[in-house]
Amino acid sequence: MYWFRRMMMGRYGTDQLSIALLILYMVLSLILQFFRVPFLSLLALIPLAICFYRIFSRNINRRYAENARFLKWWYPVKTRMQKSYSRFQDRQTHRYFKCPHCSSTLRVPRGRGKICITCPVCRTEFIKKT
Ligand SMILES: [Zn+2]
Numbered sequence: 001m002y003w004f005r006r007m008m009m010g011r012y013g014t015d016q017l018s019i020a021l022l023i024l025y026m027v028l029s030l031i032l033q034f035f036r037v038p039f040l041s042l043l044a045l046i047p048l049a050i051c052f053y054r055i056f057s058r059n060i061n062r063r064y065a066e067n068a069r070f071l072k073w074w075y076p077v078k079t080r081m082q083k084s085y086s087r088f089q090d091r092q093t094h095r096y097f098k099c100p101h102c103s104s105t106l107r108v109p110r111g112r113g114k115i116c117i118t119c120p121v122c123r124t125e126f127i128k129k130t
Contacts (some may be wrong), residue, residue, distance in 0.1 A: 012063040017070040023049035
């Protein structure tokens with residue numbers, strides 16, 4: 001492994017964007033398999049090529065900036081996906097309401113009948129059936 005470490009010296013290596021490009025390559029190559037058009041599957045190689053170019057790149061500042069731009073877009077998407085997943089997981093034990101005043105999301109246990117909900121952010125009270 002010494003030769004590999006020596007080769008990677010001064011090069012950028014992997015980051016979140018490279019992994020995302022790798023996943024994109026795998027998804028694209030899976031999807032493009034179903035279309036029986038010649039050379040269309042080569043389209044999937046584009047993200048893979050970009051991924052390898054980024055890993056072996058010596059322009060570290062530029063790659064770092066690209067990754068930062070990607071993460072700025074990706075984190076809100078990831079957070080939204082995680083939120084909807086946890087909401088789906090406890091759909092039988094909890095209900096979610098939006099505060100009518102500040103529109104923040106409130107999580108309330110299910111099956112308590114009509115209850116008065118107090119928003120922890122703005123202290124607005126409203127009655128909902130759980
Ligand atoms: Zn509120």
